[in-house]
Amino acid sequence: WSFFAGAVRVGLVDGETVINPTRKEMTSSALNLVVAGAPQSQVVMLEATAENILQQDFCHAIKVGVKHTQQIIQGIQQLVKEKGVVKRTVQKLFLAPEEIVEMAKKLACNKIYAVFTDSSHDKISRDEAINKIRLETEEQLKEKFPEAEPYEIMESFNVVSKDIFRSLVLNEYRRCDRRDLTSLRDIKCEVNMFKMLHGSALFQRGQTQVVLCTVTFDSLESSVKSDVISTAVSGIKDKNFMLHYEFPPYATNEIGKVTGMNRRELGHGALAERALKPVIPQDFPFTIRVTSEVLESNGSSSMASACGGSLALMDAGVPVSNAVAGVAIGLITKCTQGKGDVEDYRLLTDILGIEDYYGDMDFKMAGTSKGITALQVDLKLPGIPIKIVMEAIQQATAAKREILQIMNQTLAKPRPNRKESGPVVETIHVPLSKRLRFVGPGAYNLKKLQAQTGVTVSQLDEETYSVFAPTPGAMHEAREFIGEICKDDQEVNLEFGAIYTATITEIRDAGVMVKLYPNMTPVLLHNSQLDQRKIKHPSALGLEVGQEIQVKYFGRDPTDGRMRLSRKILQSPASSTLKTLTDKNSIVLGGAVPQPSSSSQ
Numbered sequence: 001w002s003f004f005a006g007a008v009r010v011g012l013v014d015g016e017t018v019i020n021p022t023r024k025e026m027t028s029s030a031l032n033l034v035v036a037g038a039p040q041s042q043v044v045m046l047e048a049t050a051e052n053i054l055q056q057d058f059c060h061a062i063k064v065g066v067k068h069t070q071q072i073i074q075g076i077q078q079l080v081k082e083k084g085v086v087k088r089t090v091q092k093l094f095l096a097p098e099e100i101v102e103m104a105k106k107l108a109c110n111k112i113y114a115v116f117t118d119s120s121h122d123k124i125s126r127d128e129a130i131n132k133i134r135l136e137t138e139e140q141l142k143e144k145f146p147e148a149e150p151y152e153i154m155e156s157f158n159v160v161s162k163d164i165f166r167s168l169v170l171n172e173y174r175r176c177d178r179r180d181l182t183s184l185r186d187i188k189c190e191v192n193m194f195k196m197l198h199g200s201a202l203f204q205r206g207q208t209q210v211v212l213c214t215v216t217f218d219s220l221e222s223s224v225k226s227d228v229i230s231t232a233v234s235g236i237k238d239k240n241f242m243l244h245y246e247f248p249p250y251a252t253n254e255i256g257k258v259t260g261m262n263r264r265e266l267g268h269g270a271l272a273e274r275a276l277k278p279v280i281p282q283d284f285p286f287t288i289r290v291t292s293e294v295l296e297s298n299g300s301s302s303m304a305s306a307c308g309g310s311l312a313l314m315d316a317g318v319p320v321s322n323a324v325a326g327v328a329i330g331l332i333t334k335c336t337q338g339k340g341d342v343e344d345y346r347l348l349t350d351i352l353g354i355e356d357y358y359g360d361m362d363f364k365m366a367g368t369s370k371g372i373t374a375l376q377v378d379l380k381l382p383g384i385p386i387k388i389v390m391e392a393i394q395q396a397t398a399a400k401r402e403i404l405q406i407m408n409q410t411l412a413k414p415r416p417n418r419k420e421s422g423p424v425v426e427t428i429h430v431p432l433s434k435r436l437r438f439v440g441p442g443a444y445n446l447k448k449l450q451a452q453t454g455v456t457v458s459q460l461d462e463e464t465y466s467v468f469a470p471t472p473g474a475m476h477e478a479r480e481f482i483g484e485i486c487k488d489d490q491e492v493n494l495e496f497g498a499i500y501t502a503t504i505t506e507i508r509d510a511g512v513m514v515k516l517y518p519n520m521t522p523v524l525l526h527n528s529q530l531d532q533r534k535i536k537h538p539s540a541l542g543l544e545v546g547q548e549i550q551v552k553y554f555g556r557d558p559t560d561g562r563m564r565l566s567r568k569i570l571q572s573p574a575s576s577t578l579k580t581l582t583d584k585n586s587i588v589l590g591g592a593v594p595q596p597s598s599s600s601q
Contacts, residue, residue: 003382005044006072007036010065012053017064033061033375037069042383048375049274050367052322055397058372059390066386100145100156108137108157112164119178123207123298123353124253126176130161165358169332169346175355177206182349184327184399189307189410191315198422199316203308203407205350207298213308215316217286217423219456219468241280243290245269245305251297268302272326275306275366275374276313279320285425286468288318299353300328306366306374307407314411317418324373325403326366329392330359333381340382347392349399360384365396369404424475426467427460433556433563434486435463437521445485453477494553499570502551504543512538514551514565525551529566 011021011029018025026032030053036045043066050058115121115129134157141153168174173181185206193200199215223240245268249256261269272292280288290312292305303326310324330351334344348355356362362378377389430438439446446457455478456468467482469475494500494516505522506513511530513522527535535541543549554564 003038004073004076005036005038006069006076007034007045008065008068008072009034010061012050012057012061015057017061019064019068031058031061033058033065035062035065035069037066037073038383039070039073040383041066041070041386043377043386043389044379044383046375046377046389048372049277050372050374051278052368052371052373054371055393058375059393062389063386094151094155096155096159097148097152100141100148100152101159103144104137104141104153104156104160107140108133108160109164112161113168116165116168116176117174119176121176126354134161162358165354166332169348170334170344173346175348175352177352181346182395182398184350184402187403187406189311189407191311191411195419196421198419199312199314199318201308201311201315203304203311205300205304205307206352207296208301208304209294209296212291212293212295213305213312214291215312215318216289216291217316217418218289219423219425219458220285220287220466221456221458221468223287240284240287241273241277241290242288243269243273243276243292243305243309245272245302246291246293247297247301248294251294251301268305271302271364271374271376272305272309272366275303275326276309276320276324278373279310279322279324279368280313281319281321284318285466286423288313297353299351299356300326300364302326303328303364303366307403311407311411314414316422317415319414322368322370323404323407323412324366324368325400325407326364326374327396327399327403328356329361329363329365329396329399330355331361331363331384331388331392332358333360333384335381342381342384342388345388347388347395349395361392363392363396365393365400367397367400369401421471424469424472426469426475428465428467428482429463430465430486431463432558436562438465438482438486440485449478449481453481496553496555499550499552501548502565504545504547504549507538507543507545509537512543514549516551516553523563523565525565525567529568532568532571 009020010031010033011018011025012031013021013025013029018029021029030051031048032050033048034046035043038044043062046062048058111133112130115126115133118126121129137157138153141148141156145153165176168176169181175181177185179185185208188202188204190202191200193202193212194214197214198217201213202209203213220238220240223238224242244261245265246261247265247268248258269292273290276290290309292309294301294305306324306326310320313320314323327349328351330348332346332348333342335341336343348359351359351362360380361384364374364376365372366374372393437445440448449455450457454470454474458466458468460466467475467478469478500516502514502516502525504512504514508524511524511526514525515522527538530538530543531541549567550570551565551567552569554566556563
């Protein structure tokens with residue numbers, strides 16, 4: 001290592017910054033910031049997810065984090081001092097020979113300068129022009145330095161082109177597309193590009209075009225289930241919002257095989273997902289999948305994905321709390337010889353791909369008009385002063401507001417209603433008395449419902465079910481199906497402990513099926529409740545279909561809702577009051593219970 005580094009995690013719990021918070025504290029933290037620092041209070045790396053926190057709170061957390069990294073570095077330095085270990089001097093493996101660099105500068109300096117100052121070039125034409133100059137210069141250098149290695153000649157040209165590009169920004173305040181240092185590229189936004197999709201949007205910033213930012217809804221059962229290790233680390237079991245970022249080869253005018261997601265796509269997608277997650281409502285009844293496909297790229301496609309994803313979510317009718325926009329800030333520095341301290345610098349708003357390539361920093365920040373939701377800083381330097389970080393945040397905040405104003409002209413707030421072609425979720429209440437009929441034996445009715453209509457049914461509690469339908473038409477079919485299998489029996493309020501006249505509808509081995517009133521679904525009166533004596537079949541008592549018997553009502557089973565009846569209990573000598581249910585389902589008080597005849601015994 002060329003220097004010592006220290007790193008801490010910073011949380012924000014109840015408005016107070018917490019260094020290296022515990023997992024329990026992180027569950028209630030509005031900020032998850034990782035700060036890596038170098039000696040002299042310099043910043044090496046920043047990575048953050050925030051619950052839309054204010055800029056001043058975010059900056060304060062960074063300063064506190066950097067302060068604590070210095071304590072770690074001092075501890076490491078003290079340990080090195082005690083052990084007396086001397087660090088080895090690492091020499092650079094390769095440096096371009098000075099004489100070849102000087103010759104390349106004489107041959108190509110003016111040509112390269114002309115290309116970098118010609119704002120009519122786009123990314124492809126600029127690359128082609130520089131590549132043409134490269135080939136010509138390398139041929140001339142090979143003639144003048146026949147013994148030079150090919151990589152020495154190539155590196156010499158790279159050094160010259162990089163110096164020219166950086167000096168244009170540092171000394172002349174010029175960018176290759178004629179923008180000033182704080183200007184954005186032209187931005188174009190469109191929504192509802194595909195009528196049948198749940199939500200879609202286009203966000204184009206210069207030659208960075210993120211199209212087909214699409215939103216798809218599915219049931220909560222389709223949420224991503226985390227494995228045991230991920231759950232232990234993040235504390236999240238189910239993930240009902242995800243963003244998939246796709247960067248095909250043609251986005252950079254290349255030809256390649258489109259395979260699975262690579263590390264770059266995973267990282268950029270995770271950053272855009274973290275930027276949008278804080279504005280998604282917690283109680284949204286669907287699982288949301290946002291797909292961001294980059295059709296053309298010239299820098300900062302991950303932040304364009306955050307902008308396009310925000311528009312697509314609002315187009316889909318997701319009630320996001322605020323629109324989200326993101327921007328990338330670049331850095332060109334001039335360092336002192338030997339020490340490497342930053343002597344002069346320029347911050348660039350909305351960087352191009354070439355500015356990222358030749359620059360020293362890619363500072364990506366996303367947030368709403370109120371605060372910050374995500375941050376990622378990639379540096380090519382050993383460290384930068386915290387002052388530059390604060391200026392970059394301020395510059396990114398100004399650019400973010402400008403982008404949000406442009407986005408608001410296309411779609412300022414979420415649509416009040418989701419599209420008619422979108423999915424529907426309804427909650428149904430199934431009493432315990434009807435649960436068996438609703439589910440069916442072996443869940444037959446539920447399986448049939450899902451197979452015929454395409455809906456997904458999930459149980460929320462004992463009597464409540466959630467029904468997800470991919471279209472309103474499917475929900476209508478599901479309603480009819482459920483209504484058919486759960487027809488109202490015109491059930492009357494039965495009195496616990498009362499005696500009713502029941503009609504036998506079927507004789508079974510386990511008992512008899514009886515009805516207490518018309519239109520009632522028959523219930524089983526088990527053999528054990530038919531008589532004081534133990535019987536194996538109802539025929540032993542001479543019972544027949546259509547025969548009327550008296551039974552006592554003991555409510556419903558709390559587990560499955562089945563009606564609990566008994567005839568055996570009435571064979572005791574005590575008299576009771578008989579209640580008769582007429583065809584009109586009214587309850588009429590009767591006299592004493594007649595004793596069962598000898599034929600019914």
